[in-house]
Amino acid sequence: MVFDLDGTLVDTAPDLAGSLNHCLSRIGLPPLPLEIVRPHAGHGAQAMLREAYRLAERPLGAEELAEQTACFLQHYEAHIAVESALFPGGIAALDRLSEAGLTLAICTNKTERLARRLLEEMELASRFPAICGADTFSARKPDPIHLFGTIEQAGGSASNALMVGDTNTDILAARAAGVPSILVLFGYDPGSEARSGATCSIERFSDLTPHLIDSLFEPRALRVQAV
Numbered sequence: 001m002v003f004d005l006d007g008t009l010v011d012t013a014p015d016l017a018g019s020l021n022h023c024l025s026r027i028g029l030p031p032l033p034l035e036i037v038r039p040h041a042g043h044g045a046q047a048m049l050r051e052a053y054r055l056a057e058r059p060l061g062a063e064e065l066a067e068q069t070a071c072f073l074q075h076y077e078a079h080i081a082v083e084s085a086l087f088p089g090g091i092a093a094l095d096r097l098s099e100a101g102l103t104l105a106i107c108t109n110k111t112e113r114l115a116r117r118l119l120e121e122m123e124l125a126s127r128f129p130a131i132c133g134a135d136t137f138s139a140r141k142p143d144p145i146h147l148f149g150t151i152e153q154a155g156g157s158a159s160n161a162l163m164v165g166d167t168n169t170d171i172l173a174a175r176a177a178g179v180p181s182i183l184v185l186f187g188y189d190p191g192s193e194a195r196s197g198a199t200c201s202i203e204r205f206s207d208l209t210p211h212l213i214d215s216l217f218e219p220r221a222l223r224v225q226a227v
């Protein structure tokens with residue numbers, strides 16, 4: 001069972017917003033409120049910086065973007081697990097799935113180093129035999145190479161794996177790999193494409209049960225009949 005990290009398992013938006021606002025304060029811009037930052041939190045440091053400059057109607061050249069991205073990542077690494085927390089019901093869901101015999105893995109577009117650091121600081125790393133980031137393989141989500149590599153590192157096979165994510169990037173990777181996908185609706189960007197592309201969606205972690213997972217592996221004909 002492969003989890004995306006930001007916006008799916010962990011609500012990292014407060015610490016990402018903190019690092020973004022640190023970068024904005026250096027150039028005299030006021031901090032952005034969390035609710036403005038949250039929808040962009042799953043798209044990486046550069047996307048968040050671009051959006052903040054756009055909102056401030058301030059031009060952003062390649063050199064400044066590179067310099068501010070470095071500043072963001074340095075600040076973020078040092079403040080990665082200050083306010084970040086599992087979404088409600090996350091621990092119970094991980095316990096429930098492990099007890100049901102599922103192997104858990106992480107496939108994130110954070111760098112592997114940052115993902116490991118976050119999970120270690122949250123004392124979650126030991127639950128995941130595979131923690132694979134944007135730089136672990138030759139390509140990142142939505143390329144299925146990232147998901148296939150994660151499944152292999154966790155000792156699984158694509159025919160009995162599934163992906164849980166919060167953005168279309170996750171759903172596209174799952175579709176390209178031919179694995180079922182579950183879209184979490186409490187994440188950062190459950191846009192319409194992700195909603196229509198996912199095999200199913202959940203409103204809360206308590207909906208993520210072994211029964212739901214079993215239903216995703218029933219023969220398609222049975223599922224269609226059930227509907």
Ligand SMILES: O=C(O)COP(=O)(O)O
Pocket residue numbers: 004005006007041042043044045107108109110111
């Ligand atoms: O950092 C990002 O770009 C997004 O990370 P995620 O893949 O864990 O959502």
Ligand SMILES: [Mg+2]
Pocket residue numbers: 004005006007008042165166167187
């Ligand atoms: Mg995400």
